[in-house]
Amino acid sequence: MSSLRHRLLITLLVWIGLMLAALFIIVLQLLPLYENATDKTDIWLILFVSFVVVMILSAIVGSRVIDVAIKPIENATETAMELVKGNYLARASESNAEKTVELSRTINILARNLQEITAIRVMEQERLKTLIENMGSALIMIDKQGAVSLVNKPFLEEFGLTPESVMGKFYKEIQVPSVVEGFIETVFMTETLARVQIEFVSGIKLKNFTVYGAPVIGDHQRWLGIVIVFQEITELKRLEQIRKDFVANVSHELRTPVTSIKGFSETLLDGAYQDTNTLLSFLEIIYTESNRLEMLINDLLELSKVEQNGFRVNAHPTDMEAIIKRAIEMIQSKITEKFIHVKLEIQPVLVLGDPNRLIQVMVNLLINAVTYSSSQTVITIRLLVEDNQAIIQVVDQGIGIEETEIERLFERFYRVDRARSRNSGGTGLGLSIVKHLIEAHHGRVEVDSTVGIGTTFTIYLPLAD
Numbered sequence: 001m002s003s004l005r006h007r008l009l010i011t012l013l014v015w016i017g018l019m020l021a022a023l024f025i026i027v028l029q030l031l032p033l034y035e036n037a038t039d040k041t042d043i044w045l046i047l048f049v050s051f052v053v054v055m056i057l058s059a060i061v062g063s064r065v066i067d068v069a070i071k072p073i074e075n076a077t078e079t080a081m082e083l084v085k086g087n088y089l090a091r092a093s094e095s096n097a098e099k100t101v102e103l104s105r106t107i108n109i110l111a112r113n114l115q116e117i118t119a120i121r122v123m124e125q126e127r128l129k130t131l132i133e134n135m136g137s138a139l140i141m142i143d144k145q146g147a148v149s150l151v152n153k154p155f156l157e158e159f160g161l162t163p164e165s166v167m168g169k170f171y172k173e174i175q176v177p178s179v180v181e182g183f184i185e186t187v188f189m190t191e192t193l194a195r196v197q198i199e200f201v202s203g204i205k206l207k208n209f210t211v212y213g214a215p216v217i218g219d220h221q222r223w224l225g226i227v228i229v230f231q232e233i234t235e236l237k238r239l240e241q242i243r244k245d246f247v248a249n250v251s252h253e254l255r256t257p258v259t260s261i262k263g264f265s266e267t268l269l270d271g272a273y274q275d276t277n278t279l280l281s282f283l284e285i286i287y288t289e290s291n292r293l294e295m296l297i298n299d300l301l302e303l304s305k306v307e308q309n310g311f312r313v314n315a316h317p318t319d320m321e322a323i324i325k326r327a328i329e330m331i332q333s334k335i336t337e338k339f340i341h342v343k344l345e346i347q348p349v350l351v352l353g354d355p356n357r358l359i360q361v362m363v364n365l366l367i368n369a370v371t372y373s374s375s376q377t378v379i380t381i382r383l384l385v386e387d388n389q390a391i392i393q394v395v396d397q398g399i400g401i402e403e404t405e406i407e408r409l410f411e412r413f414y415r416v417d418r419a420r421s422r423n424s425g426g427t428g429l430g431l432s433i434v435k436h437l438i439e440a441h442h443g444r445v446e447v448d449s450t451v452g453i454g455t456t457f458t459i460y461l462p463l464a465d
């Protein structure tokens with residue numbers, strides 16, 4: 001820009017020089033009129049000095065004038081250059097006169113628009129990035145040459161990859177299970193929407209995914225590549241399996257007593273009823289089995305009730321000691337039958353709970369303690385307060401439970417020793433019901449057991465108040 005300034009200044013000075021030279025020639029023409037002047041050198045000197053003075057003054061005034069005229073243009077140009085470089089915060093100064101102000105103002109409006117547009121674009125990019133990173137599903141985008149153009153963190157984590165090992169690589173080069181690669185290939189080749197369910201081993205776990213593939217279409221229907229999204233459904237699959245197992249278990253558990261009731265009554269009808277002893281013992285079996293059937297149905301109904309979403313207990317301040325004593329009373333016959341001694345170590349505690357539900361919990365735990373203990377052993381029931389919560393313990397000296405079995409104990413129908421436990425008369429649902437009921441009280445259950453020594457069930461419950 002300064003070259004423009006120099007050129008203008010030089011042009012101005014040349015112009016003034018020419019004008020002065022013309023003036024000189026006129027003066028020279030007039031000189032003979034001063035023939036009689038005494039000293040001609042004086043006139044030449046005066047002319048030369050005034051020439052120099054005029055040139056200096058012109059240079060100063062000229063450069064000032066140029067300054068005023070050029071500066072805004074320079075300023076506007078500089079601002080435009082900054083905008084080109086991407087500095088949208090640059091602004092031209094608007095403090096100059098008239099026309100040039102309009103130029104600066106226009107440039108500033110342009111700059112402001114650019115700044116706004118960029119801000120919006122950055123925000124949209126950030127939003128999209130956040131969405132892609134946090135969508136919870138793995139995502140990969142492949143451009144039309146087959147190179148990976150985008151992956152999110154879940155994708156890298158799922159397949160144990162680093163960004164460097166994926167970005168820009170041909171899709172066949174990246175280390176993913178062959179089923180995944182096969183699906184990517186199909187979508188890439190056919191350029192159509194596709195959805196499959198696949199399973200593969202990730203680490204040591206078998207995982208299930210629903211995978212969606214879609215072409216990416218740009219302006220004017222141009223095909224830009226494909227995008228693949230992996231939605232994990234391992235948990236859904238697990239729940240589906242639990243449901244299937246449950247139905248299978250229920251059918252099995254129901255069939256056993258029904259088969260035996262049917263078999264014994266058929267034999268009786270075929271003539272066995274005539275022998276009084278057979279009649280009595282068969283009726284006995286039929287009665288026991290129908291009892292078991294009834295128990296099973298009751299437990300199933302109970303379980304389905306407490307497993308309902310939003311199941312609530314009717315909790316209020318409840319005397320836990322009274323609950324324990326009531327539960328013992330209810331199974332007293334079983335206790336007496338096995339000559340078991342029940343020892344109470346109780347301090348009075350008011351818990352926040354539903355008395356009927358808590359009796360149900362205690363009866364379930366006590367029946368287990370009695371069932372899985374030999375006769376003439378001791379069952380200790382403790383009730384105390386610790387860390388601002390009520391603790392109830394049922395300690396038996398029974399057969400105990402293997403460490404490895406403990407985590408599955410609360411599953412529906414889970415029994416440590418299927419045959420023996422079924423003969424013991426339980427349904428395999430007791431502990432599931434206990435767990436749900438205690439959790440509905442905002443409490444928890446813990447088990448501690450040593451095979452051959454005994455088992456301790458500990459319940460933590462909130463205190464009233």
Ligand SMILES: Nc1ncnc2c1ncn2[C@@H]1O[C@H](COP(=O)(O)OP(=O)(O)O)[C@@H](O)[C@H]1O
Nearest residue numbers: 368369372415416421426427428429430431455
């Ligand atoms: N106090 C205990 N001592 C030893 N094993 C127990 C005890 N309580 C429960 N179990 C084991 O846990 C399994 C599940 O208990 P539960 O759900 O009450 O079903 P069940 O109807 O078989 O009693 C039982 O079959 C038994 O193997």
Ligand SMILES: [Mg+2]
Nearest residue numbers: 368426430431
């Ligand atoms: Mg039980």
